Amino acid sequence: MKRSLSLKGLPVSPGVAVGQAVLWMSREDSSPRRTLERDEVEREIERLRRAALDAVAEIEATAEEVRLRLGPEYASIFMAHAMFLKDRAFLAPIEKRIASDRVNAEWAVTATTDALTARFRQLAHEELAQRAADIDDVARVLKKHLGDDAGAAERLAQLDGDSIVLIADELTPSDAVRIPRDRVVAFATERGGRTSHAAILARSFGLPAVVAVPRLLASIRDGDRVIVDGRDGVVWREPSDDVLILFRERVETEARRERSLKELSIHGITRTADGEEVAVRANIELASEVKDVVEYGADGVGLFRSEFLYLSTGDVEFPSEEEQAKIYRDVLTRLAPRPVVIRTYDLGGKKGARQLIGDEANPVLGLRGVRLCFKRPEMFRTQLMALLSAAEAGDLRILVPMVGSVEEMRRVRALLDEVRDELRDRGQTVPDNVPLGAMIEVPSAAVTADLIAPEVDFLALGTNDLIQYTLAVDRANETVSELFRPQHPAILRLIRMVIEAARSAGKPLSVCGEMAADPLLFILLMGMGIREFSMGPRTVPMMKEVARGVALADATRVAKAALSLSTADEVADLLAQELDAIWGSARRREVPA
Amino acid sequence: MIEETLTLKNRLGLHVRAAAKLVQTASAFESRVTLNAEGSEADGKSILGLLQLLAGKGTPILVRVEGSDEGAALDAIRTLIDRRFDEAD
Numbered sequence A: 001m002k003r004s005l006s007l008k009g010l011p012v013s014p015g016v017a018v019g020q021a022v023l024w025m026s027r028e029d030s031s032p033r034r035t036l037e038r039d040e041v042e043r044e045i046e047r048l049r050r051a052a053l054d055a056v057a058e059i060e061a062t063a064e065e066v067r068l069r070l071g072p073e074y075a076s077i078f079m080a081h082a083m084f085l086k087d088r089a090f091l092a093p094i095e096k097r098i099a100s101d102r103v104n105a106e107w108a109v110t111a112t113t114d115a116l117t118a119r120f121r122q123l124a125h126e127e128l129a130q131r132a133a134d135i136d137d138v139a140r141v142l143k144k145h146l147g148d149d150a151g152a153a154e155r156l157a158q159l160d161g162d163s164i165v166l167i168a169d170e171l172t173p174s175d176a177v178r179i180p181r182d183r184v185v186a187f188a189t190e191r192g193g194r195t196s197h198a199a200i201l202a203r204s205f206g207l208p209a210v211v212a213v214p215r216l217l218a219s220i221r222d223g224d225r226v227i228v229d230g231r232d233g234v235v236w237r238e239p240s241d242d243v244l245i246l247f248r249e250r251v252e253t254e255a256r257r258e259r260s261l262k263e264l265s266i267h268g269i270t271r272t273a274d275g276e277e278v279a280v281r282a283n284i285e286l287a288s289e290v291k292d293v294v295e296y297g298a299d300g301v302g303l304f305r306s307e308f309l310y311l312s313t314g315d316v317e318f319p320s321e322e323e324q325a326k327i328y329r330d331v332l333t334r335l336a337p338r339p340v341v342i343r344t345y346d347l348g349g350k351k352g353a354r355q356l357i358g359d360e361a362n363p364v365l366g367l368r369g370v371r372l373c374f375k376r377p378e379m380f381r382t383q384l385m386a387l388l389s390a391a392e393a394g395d396l397r398i399l400v401p402m403v404g405s406v407e408e409m410r411r412v413r414a415l416l417d418e419v420r421d422e423l424r425d426r427g428q429t430v431p432d433n434v435p436l437g438a439m440i441e442v443p444s445a446a447v448t449a450d451l452i453a454p455e456v457d458f459l460a461l462g463t464n465d466l467i468q469y470t471l472a473v474d475r476a477n478e479t480v481s482e483l484f485r486p487q488h489p490a491i492l493r494l495i496r497m498v499i500e501a502a503r504s505a506g507k508p509l510s511v512c513g514e515m516a517a518d519p520l521l522f523i524l525l526m527g528m529g530i531r532e533f534s535m536g537p538r539t540v541p542m543m544k545e546v547a548r549g550v551a552l553a554d555a556t557r558v559a560k561a562a563l564s565l566s567t568a569d570e571v572a573d574l575l576a577q578e579l580d581a582i583w584g585s586a587r588r589r590e591v592p593a
Numbered sequence B: 001m002i003e004e005t006l007t008l009k010n011r012l013g014l015h016v017r018a019a020a021k022l023v024q025t026a027s028a029f030e031s032r033v034t035l036n037a038e039g040s041e042a043d044g045k046s047i048l049g050l051l052q053l054l055a056g057k058g059t060p061i062l063v064r065v066e067g068s069d070e071g072a073a074l075d076a077i078r079t080l081i082d083r084r085f086d087e088a089d
Helices: A038-070 A072-086 A088-101 A105-122 A126-145 A152-158 A173-178 A197-205 A241-265 A287-295 A307-311 A321-335 A370-375 A377-393 A406-425 A443-447 A449-455 A463-471 A489-505 A519-528 A537-549 A552-563 A568-590 B016-027 B047-052 B070-082
Strands: A005-008 A010-013 A016-024 A164-168 A184-189 A209-211 A225-229 A234-237 A277-284 A301-305 A339-343 A395-400 A436-440 A458-461 A509-511 A532-535 B002-007 B032-037 B040-043 B060-066
Touching: A010 A197, A016 A184, A016 A241, A038 A072, A038 A088, A038 A105, A038 A126, A072 A088, A072 A126, A072 B016, A072 B047, A088 A105, A088 B047, A105 A126, A105 B047, A164 A225, A184 A197, A184 A225, A197 A209, A209 A225, A225 A241, A277 A287, A277 A537, A287 A321, A287 A537, A301 A321, A301 A532, A321 A339, A321 A377, A321 A395, A370 A377, A370 A406, A377 A395, A377 A406, A395 A406, A395 A458, A406 A436, A406 A449, A436 A443, A436 A449, A443 A449, A443 A463, A443 A489, A449 A458, A449 A489, A458 A489, A463 A489, A489 A509, A489 A519, A489 A552, A489 A568, A519 A537, A519 A552, A519 A568, A532 A537, A552 A568, B002 B070, B016 B047, B016 B070, B040 B047, B060 B070
Parallel strands: A016 A164, A164 A184, A184 A209, A277 A301, A277 A532, A301 A339, A339 A395, A395 A436, A436 A458, A458 A509, A509 A532
Antiparallel strands: A005 A234, A010 A209, A016 A225, A225 A234, B002 B060, B032 B040, B032 B060
């Protein structure tokens, strides 16, 4: 038996799964050369043309499905691929090679496209290499329709069992949408990143996934037993029985907990044990996640990260006003009457858009969030137009990221008014009062929350960035990441200031950072006065359960004690100690006297 | 026959999606469309041909249009390039 081995990669989609490995190479070389008889040539060319027509039909069908399921921004690359297969300049050299070399069509496709892509790859330019990858993708689809299908698709179809772990060098858009979701339980790839197509699709399908795993393909063979841990970013090959038992238990526990929590969460309003109402909403990145919002019983969307409309195109192209409006309208309609908070593009910093902004010595302190929006007025204007056009479809609220001052909010407000007038001139109906909110995630905004609150309709605390900027700690930097502490008194004091500012201005305030998804911190925030939370859809049922199990009176007492402490450790200890007592007391209260 | 030199302003130049849009635009017209960039020539209705021009940002492109609807075709292509193929920048 093979030695047990664990490989570390980037966790991009949570959950854990055990299965049998199937290797999928995006470049499968399985078309042996065959020499044709002279009278076979014409038939072979005919076979190539028919395969190209079939492939076009398949690609256009995929494009349509992708457009409907994921939105138009994903579909454009497929349309480009179909164009290749209709292009005589692409097909003619292949036909010529069949005739002149008297070789089978599969071989002619491989030889011709390899020569083409070699030319692009020689130029050693990232963008040109992408063109080569697109041509490879087209060649693969074409060969599949020639019946040259000894590749991964066939192996997937032939494999026994229903727990497949897909192991790939990388997943192209066309691979990713073809993953047979009824049989594949997880995947891992050697390349890719958090914003790659495959990662986004994995999250939206709920498949555990780990990407950017070095030496993945060299380490795993077809049929190996593999565990993919999408929470910690680990891929295990041939795990020992002990490890396997441990993971099997986790798989079962997670499945059981998810089932029972899902049932719990569906019913109506969430109230604390002593009757205070709490809203638990979902953070989403894609329109396709709306079904999760509904399924996991979230009270609407607290944060729609609209920049993924752009990032999912591969950092290339902003969806047009019409395309965006269609997506926003769709999300709003499907969730009405639940509120949907759409955050305008939060690009820059570490989030993609390097192509858009250029190199910055210090991007986290650079052109990001609303600052970039002001630098790219057309991009921002188009988004505001799309948002207001869609506003009538449901309960839309617009949230502005990385606000640092009152002036910035005034500028956005003025722009929004301008856009509203323009839409009305066009004859569209636009509601008067679409709420406009500021994300409080920069210390300057937190400290001046009392000045910002009267100028906006609501506030949202983005705790991830607020912690990073206040404590001057990059959590991704391993040498300092342990200093990233949400319990730090500086953070608690800032949050308290923001809560007080929102309260005295009479404006709603929500928390949509990861703090909201930690049960102990959730209770602390509730005790400090927060009543609206937003988190990943799958965490919603658990937090609703937490809220139901706690009496607000207890949470308030704990919060008061926490704010009097001097260190993050003391706060963490207090929360850990109090939890048992709080839960016990809430449970006792549930029993009627 | 009419011709005009246009400059690519979008960041990625004639990449796959931009080329697809250009093909789509050119194919809507009956006229023959030819692009010439730094000595290489390509059919404006061929996506592979356009990619092989390897035309990046700032490349001047001589667009030649010949046919019954040449005026409208050139207008449409100019608009697309000026609008940076509706890309981010």
